[in-house]
Amino acid sequence: MRKSFPVEDLARDERFVHVALADRINDPRNAQAADSGSSGRRGAGRLTPERPDAPDAARALMHGIFVGEIQALEGAGRTCWDFEVGSGNGEGIPEVPFELKLDMARQCWDEARHCEISIKLSGHMGTDLGEFSENTFLYEAACNPDPVLRLTGVNRALEGLAIDVFNTMREFGEIAGDPVLEFCEDWMLADEVTHVKMGSDWLRKLTADDKPRQERALEFQRVVDKLFSLGGFRGEEDDSPVRLARRFRELAGFKDDEMDTLAQIAKEAREEMEAIAEANRPAIAH
Amino acid sequence: MEESARRVGHYKWIEMRLFEVLGGWVATVPELDVKLRLGTHCYHHAWHSELWHKRLPELREMNPERLTAPPNDELVAFVDAMTEPEGPDLTIEKLVGAYRVLIPAKIAAYTYHRNNTSTITDAPTIRSLDFALADEFNDWRDGEMMLQSLIQSEAELDRAIAHQAALQKLMLAAGGIAGPGTIGDSYEPTQEAYA
Amino acid sequence: MPVEIRPETFSLVHFDANEIRAIVEKLVVLIGLPAAASVTIEVDESTPLAHAVVTSTDPIVIAVESGAFEDPKVVRHLNAIAATDVLGKLLLSVKDRLDPAFGEAPADADLTLPEVAAWETYCVGRLGRLGHRVQRQRRLYQFRNRHGFTDAADAAFDALWTADGLTWADISAISNQATA
Structure with missing residues (x-):
């Protein structure tokens, strides 16, 4: 088996269909959806049970989380395989400490359990597995050849997004009086805090004496964070469907200034999406 | 004690190879149930490797890396062959290697060790062997069930048998996961025989 | 047509x-x-x-x-x-x-979220019996979100899902009882 497994070879059964993130971003209809004056996705406001479309929006979001869990499992598994055990500081050598691999194996178990939880939740919410398309950006972030960048992009950025989503959905379940959703989200949230903390801890340990590598990792995290702010889907604006879970991020090792930066990144992502929408507006007028 | 430490070092080496490949295979198998089991079992074997890693200094090996090694080149050849399948259509081969060859070999080795070391002086090793064996039996059962659900035709059965035979020969050449004598030698004359 | x-x-x-x-x-x-x-x-x-x-x-x-x-x-x-x-x-x-026998339902814009869910349940249940593939559990989840995750809500859902010939008063009453 190869070291580094390309995203296009990711194995799925026939129920699952991959849609490129670019297809979503370049959808000319996004101009209308991004228009805050319309009933657009953001215009619909925070994802709470009061939204008329809330049950279906929750189903779609949880399916997205489910396929994200599959990819997180695959990414953590690849980190067990792709790198040799070593000091983790070898120049140009893909080495990681033994203990990092143990953490990734533990994450494999957690993500496998999250997949099982998500499958049960899909049954509870009436969603068929594979009902919605899958984008594979999480796994793409997990393909980074530098293990530090890989963990920073996946564990700090994407698992961080999972903290925000799980916290939002936990509250959604609590308000809706849905004991199944609330229970599942609460437990998965605890695991995600652990995973983000793993990412934070390994970033600091492995780059303590290598500031340029640390900066490259943090820059990679910023790129992933911006992309997965999904044009303002996640942010601290009043109408952001998913909001930053600052308390849980703090538990996971995020400092206040890092969370402020993330909020700013989400704001920029929103502004960029609005710019894309504006650029596409002539097509819609036509 | 040296013999126990040598074996524990081999155990750590093979557990590492197993958890690494199970993790690597997750992305390559299309069957969702298999994908999730591999992820779960990946951690079991990582934890076993951690148990052995922590046991080594207690067996007077202060540099665990020194004994973290295969017993011979033949076992390396076995691991190379077992970890070779990658394609999405090779789930049967992947599972056969892990669940019909390696894990039964580990169960045999761990059981032999458990039954032949001192229950008092080497009790910590026995305790770890018991934990590991509990996982091995459960994982073997899961793996066998997955294989039986995947093998639906005579052609698939032939594939499984052929791959198992090829790997079993390599394991035979290695003498087991701890090399020759992994499960002792039933035909070796005992001291009593010469008494 | x-x-x-x-x-x-x-x-x-x-x-x-x-x-x-x-x-x-x-x-x-x-x-x-x-x-x-x-x-x-x-x-x-x-x-x-x-x-x-x-x-x-x-x-x-x-x-x-x-x-x-x-x-x-x-x-x-x-x-x-x-x-x-x-x-x-x-x-x-x-x-x-x-259908005059159905009675006067409020305008769509004036329906409450529970009423919308109740009427949709009644409609989709019938659609399924006409041979279209429908997602019963998805509709149950929607109904529960509007009426509570309770046995009473589930019983109300079943009543609507399997029914024919209901009036607006029937639908409204079933919905109200489920949330009571």
Whole structure:
């Protein structure tokens, strides 16, 4: 088996269909959806049970989380395989400490359990597995050849997004009086805090004496964070469907200034999406 | 004690190879149930490797890396062959290697060790062997069930048998996961025989 | 049965007006709407959102955002099952409103979220019995979100899902009892 497994070879059964993130971003209809004056996705406001479309929006979001869990499992598994055990500081050598691999194996178990939880939740919410398309950006972030960048992009950025989503959905379940959703989200949230903390801890340990590598990792995290702010889907604006879970991020090792930066990144992502929408507006007028 | 430490070092080496490949295979198998089991079992074997890693200094090996090694080149050849399948259509081969060859070999080795070391002086090793064996039996059962659900035709059965035979020969050449004598030698004359 | 699809040609999504027309024609017959009923489907292809409403019952006019007909697996492509699901549900609600025996239901804009969920349950249950593939658990989840995750809510759901010939007063009463 190869070291580094390309995203296009990711194995799925026939129920699952991959849609490129670019297809979503370049959808000319996004101009209308991004228009805050319309009933657009953001215009619909925070994802709470009061939204008329809330049950279906929750189903779609949880399916997205489910396929994200599959990819997180695959990414953590690849980190067990792709790198040799070593000091983790070898120049140009893909080495990681033994203990990092143990953490990734533990994450494999957690993500496998999250997949099982998500499958049960899909049954509870009436969603068929594979009902919605899958984008594979999480796994793409997990393909980074530098293990530090890989963990920073996946564990700090994407698992961080999972903290925000799980916290939002936990509250959604609590308000809706849905004991199944609330229970599942609460437990998965605890695991995600652990995973983000793993990412934070390994970033600091492995780059303590290598500031340029640390900066490259943090820059990679910023790129992933911006992309997965999904044009303002996640942010601290009043109408952001998913909001930053600052308390849980703090538990996971995020400092206040890092969370402020993330909020700013989400704001920029929103502004960029609005710019894309504006650029596409002539097509819609036509 | 040296013999126990040598074996524990081999155990750590093979557990590492197993958890690494199970993790690597997750992305390559299309069957969702298999994908999730591999992820779960990946951690079991990582934890076993951690148990052995922590046991080594207690067996007077202060540099665990020194004994973290295969017993011979033949076992390396076995691991190379077992970890070779990658394609999405090779789930049967992947599972056969892990669940019909390696894990039964580990169960045999761990059981032999458990039954032949001192229950008092080497009790910590026995305790770890018991934990590991509990996982091995459960994982073997899961793996066998997955294989039986995947093998639906005579052609698939032939594939499984052929791959198992090829790997079993390599394991035979290695003498087991701890090399020759992994499960002792039933035909070796005992001291009593010469008494 | 005059069926009009607006627009006839789509530019932002890969929808085929004839395919949508065929779905509507089949549903009108299946549901038992008057053969002479005029049906217009106005698709707003400028948005990926999925809102769909009946804007008129005579003539029948349904306004749909393109996301409602979209294949959840293929961006900007029509999904016949989704389109049948949305149109079937709405056309059944039109049939209810046109039936004097059904009684006077509030305007769509004045319906509460529990009332919407209750009426949709009644419509989709019937749509399933007409042979369309429907997602019972999805509808139960929607109903529970509006009526509570309780045994009483589940019993109310079953009553609506399996029913025929209900009046608006029946639907409203079942919904109210479930949330009481």
